[in-house]
Amino acid sequence: MKKLILPIDGTKRSLQTATWVMNTYSTEEVEIVIVMVADSMDELRYQQEYNSAAQYMITTLKRNCGVLKEKGYQVSFEALFGDPGKEICDYAKENKADIIVMTKSTKENWFDTIGSVTTYVVKYAKCPVMIIPENK
Template sequence: MKKILVPIDGTERSMHSLDFIKEIYRPEDVEIEIINVKELVFVDGIDMGDEIKASSEFGKQLLERARQKLSGYEVNLYFTFGYAGDEIIRKSQEDNIDIIVMTKSTKKGLTRLIGSCTSYVLRNANCIVMIVPE
């Protein structure tokens, strides 16, 4: 059984990774980890409690929506705060992930072609990274 990590960021574009997985893998062949990472900027003297709570609730709702898209598959959800690239790499190493499936960026330019986070993951992952076109 393959372990697949799918980072989602709340955009419809990132949800295409889930459709891609359904097209090429049968439910009995994969275990799927879906991760959502919220990056927070902390400023001295400002209470971030409300933003942290709202971000956490939004992330968990997003992950549940993703789970519903993969009905019939074994799916684990993971929400965290941090830098997306670092957290994706950390999670892939901790959980012995076989494949990371990400969508490409819609921006123009070489680095932006796949996105800075995807580029970071490609350079640092110890597993296969599949990039799904839009």
């Protein structure tokens, strides 16, 4: 079974990865970990806020990506804190991901570029990275 990491930032664009996975893999082929990364915070100093932010992120992920579970996929959710690109790469490496699936972030009039987080992940990930085109 392949382990897929799907970084989601809560935008409609980033949720397109779930649709791509359902159109590409059967429920028996993949284990999916959906991650959301928020800015760093001092975990010890702000423990209550940290726990609240992590819970909010997990709730958001479950609400937005619940269709994967409904369709029978094995799905887990992770809330991470820190630099998004670095956290995604570190998490994928530590958890022996087979592939990271993410969307590109095309800015208005920047048709040939991808977002900074996607660029970082492509450059530093130790596993393959699939970039899904943005549907407009």
